[in-house]
Amino acid sequence: MLADPSELDRTASNMMPADAEIQQRLLFLEVTDEDIRLLRQIHPLLQPRLPEVIAGFYRHLQTMPVLRILLKDKAVLDRLHHLQASYFQSLTAGDYGPDYVRHRLRVGLAHQRIGLAPEWYIGAYRKYLGELGPLLQELMQDRPGQFLPTYNALMKVASFDMGLALDTYIKASRQQLRESEARFRGAFGQAAVGLAQLSADGRWLRANRKLLDIVGYTEEELRGMHVSDLVTPEDWQIDAPLLRALADGELETSSREKRYLCKDGRRIWVKATVTAMQPDGSHASLVAVVEDISQRKQYEEELMHLARHDALTGLANRTLLLDRVSQAIAQARRSGNQVAMLFLDLDRFKTINDSLGHDAGDRVVVEVGRRLKQAVRDADTVARFGGDEFVVLMPELPTEHIAAALAQKILNALFEPMLIHGHEVAPACSVGISLYPRDGADGKVLLKNADAALYQAKAMGRGNYQFYSEEMNARTLDRLTLESGLRHAVERGELQLKYQPQIDLASGDIIGAEALLRWHPAGQHLIMPDAFISIAEETGLIVPIGEWVLRTACAQQVAWRRAGLPNLRVAVNLSARQFRQPGLDAMVARVLADTGCPPGRLELEITESVLMERPDSAAQTLQRLSDMGVQLAIDDFGTGYSSLSYLKRFPINALKIDRSFVRDIAMHSADNDDGAIAAAVIALAHSMGLTVVAEGVETARQRDFLRALHCDQAQGFYFSEPMPAPALEHLFIKGEASK
Numbered sequence: 001m002l003a004d005p006s007e008l009d010r011t012a013s014n015m016m017p018a019d020a021e022i023q024q025r026l027l028f029l030e031v032t033d034e035d036i037r038l039l040r041q042i043h044p045l046l047q048p049r050l051p052e053v054i055a056g057f058y059r060h061l062q063t064m065p066v067l068r069i070l071l072k073d074k075a076v077l078d079r080l081h082h083l084q085a086s087y088f089q090s091l092t093a094g095d096y097g098p099d100y101v102r103h104r105l106r107v108g109l110a111h112q113r114i115g116l117a118p119e120w121y122i123g124a125y126r127k128y129l130g131e132l133g134p135l136l137q138e139l140m141q142d143r144p145g146q147f148l149p150t151y152n153a154l155m156k157v158a159s160f161d162m163g164l165a166l167d168t169y170i171k172a173s174r175q176q177l178r179e180s181e182a183r184f185r186g187a188f189g190q191a192a193v194g195l196a197q198l199s200a201d202g203r204w205l206r207a208n209r210k211l212l213d214i215v216g217y218t219e220e221e222l223r224g225m226h227v228s229d230l231v232t233p234e235d236w237q238i239d240a241p242l243l244r245a246l247a248d249g250e251l252e253t254s255s256r257e258k259r260y261l262c263k264d265g266r267r268i269w270v271k272a273t274v275t276a277m278q279p280d281g282s283h284a285s286l287v288a289v290v291e292d293i294s295q296r297k298q299y300e301e302e303l304m305h306l307a308r309h310d311a312l313t314g315l316a317n318r319t320l321l322l323d324r325v326s327q328a329i330a331q332a333r334r335s336g337n338q339v340a341m342l343f344l345d346l347d348r349f350k351t352i353n354d355s356l357g358h359d360a361g362d363r364v365v366v367e368v369g370r371r372l373k374q375a376v377r378d379a380d381t382v383a384r385f386g387g388d389e390f391v392v393l394m395p396e397l398p399t400e401h402i403a404a405a406l407a408q409k410i411l412n413a414l415f416e417p418m419l420i421h422g423h424e425v426a427p428a429c430s431v432g433i434s435l436y437p438r439d440g441a442d443g444k445v446l447l448k449n450a451d452a453a454l455y456q457a458k459a460m461g462r463g464n465y466q467f468y469s470e471e472m473n474a475r476t477l478d479r480l481t482l483e484s485g486l487r488h489a490v491e492r493g494e495l496q497l498k499y500q501p502q503i504d505l506a507s508g509d510i511i512g513a514e515a516l517l518r519w520h521p522a523g524q525h526l527i528m529p530d531a532f533i534s535i536a537e538e539t540g541l542i543v544p545i546g547e548w549v550l551r552t553a554c555a556q557q558v559a560w561r562r563a564g565l566p567n568l569r570v571a572v573n574l575s576a577r578q579f580r581q582p583g584l585d586a587m588v589a590r591v592l593a594d595t596g597c598p599p600g601r602l603e604l605e606i607t608e609s610v611l612m613e614r615p616d617s618a619a620q621t622l623q624r625l626s627d628m629g630v631q632l633a634i635d636d637f638g639t640g641y642s643s644l645s646y647l648k649r650f651p652i653n654a655l656k657i658d659r660s661f662v663r664d665i666a667m668h669s670a671d672n673d674d675g676a677i678a679a680a681v682i683a684l685a686h687s688m689g690l691t692v693v694a695e696g697v698e699t700a701r702q703r704d705f706l707r708a709l710h711c712d713q714a715q716g717f718y719f720s721e722p723m724p725a726p727a728l729e730h731l732f733i734k735g736e737a738s739k
Ligand SMILES: Nc1nc2c(ncn2[C@@H]2O[C@@H]3COP(=O)(O)O[C@H]4[C@@H](O)[C@H](n5cnc6c(=O)[nH]c(N)nc65)O[C@@H]4COP(=O)(O)O[C@H]3[C@H]2O)c(=O)[nH]1
Pocket: 460, 461, 462, 500, 515, 516, 517, 528, 529, 530, 533, 546, 549, 573, 574, 575, 635, 636, 659, 695, 696, 697, 698, 715, 716, 717, 718, 722
């Protein structure tokens, strides 16, 4: 593209030599008045021939491929033609003052701008003079004696022109250099990234404002420093060979994220890209582009932390735990030690959540996390898997006794009550333990097996720990299998009821039995309710299953009566979902009518937390059931944080004291606080006309203790485990016989 004409004029004017210099040049070229006279004389003769000279000149230029490219644009060519014509007109006009010079500079500039290099320029002049020689000779045939002086005069002016043209090249190039340097200085100084020049051996030579801001040094301070002074020793170990490779030309560019040590002692993250400027020259200099990426690194670290930690407790999550397990296994493989995985969940978390709210649940989880951290060694990892599930990883375990000791320590730690929203909560937990290498070769298998052991610990009555054993595997069906199996459990006749006798503490007589559900899928082990009731709840399967339980238990009550047993009471558990199911009372009435069980011989057990979820509608449902004559009991009393006076609003008949409560009070003597509280609860319940049933009585001491407190009834392993209906019949008959 040809430059803007007014810009060309301006630049040409800026380049104008002083008048004295013009005179000096003409003098040196020996341009005389005689020369000017001769040129003026030939001037009119030359004019008609100029187009042919110019055309020949451009034809010549276009014989060179490189020039052909430059001149291919028609507009450029036309403009050059035009300039050339006016040039020729003034060449022999005999006026070589400032206007002439300005014009020459302008033509030179135009050529320089389109990239016509000086060597082509000089070649072009040679072409002119070569063409003009014979032309002059032809035009001056009548004055052959003047040919040489005229040609000589033409040569002098052409040389003057050539000098001016070369001036434009030199001055324009210098100007361009100055401009590009100014641009570079501007860009360098104001760049939004840190920029620096370094010597090949890594000394700082120059740095821009941004870099100085990043590192906190002044340019003078930095100039005396070496790159190794800014990086950490670990980073320098990596950087040193890279710097050598850059200086030796083996590497063009190196880009790394690393830490810089700032003047104020801070360590920041930067991305430094260092490029060798003359990789093959002996004096390579290096240019560094330095970006402060501390913020990005911080976000990355936070993201990384979030991705590997539980947000509520800050403990490791599953991903981080599995990572640590792999490390621990690799380490154990070398040392010959074992790795233990302790899987635990809280025994009463759902109750806490339901009765005290999710906020309280969260606080319990946080506190449990804190206690677990306190219980373990620094090298152990405590992870939370969401909900109330925690896992502790113990690497480098010389013997499994240490895992057992930690499990016991954890059980004790979580048994200690915590104060949440003014309530004393003792979440308690069960623990399942698996060991590498015995129980699995990788984290996932170890987790699965620790979970199976946990399941077993719960089935054994919670609040204890179990090591994994091979037989447990069969019992840990995964959830999906359970769910699909459960759908057909009723129709396939896989459900069974066991009955746990309930004893009148004063007389020792069996006065009733609690129906407890078991599921026995064909060809598999028996499955305990803890493993499937929650799935039945979530899927709604509890509604048909619950009806089956009620119907079977009521039918059993009638069968026992027919078999000659007294009018025993059957207790049946109602789950939360069942309790909220519309038409519950109608269903109960239908079952009672169908089976012939007297309503007063059926006791429905509802947990405290179910009542507290929606107390008003619960009261209405209970009232309808009570109106039918059905007995109502509050199950697991003591775990749900409701007060006795609160329960007054519900038409209930009995209170079942939770077995953890029974275990607590019986561990102490009657004159202790717990004993006093138990005595007060029983007395208060009596004053409200409620029967008190103690659950989970396991020892004679507990029985005696409860009897001394005037507790009415009890059930528990001490009297009998849950058993099939015929077994209960035998037990009853044996008891009668021994009277
Ligand atoms: N450590 C210890 N445990 C004792 C002792 N005496 C009895 N147990 C166990 O304590 C549980 C008492 O039942 P629950 O508190 O209603 O707790 C029941 C109840 O909430 C639920 N469940 C059982 N059957 C049904 C059912 O038909 N419907 C509904 N909705 N839930 C049921 O499953 C829970 C667990 O039932 P099971 O595994 O049969 O566990 C039974 C019983 O075997 C003792 O002395 N020591």
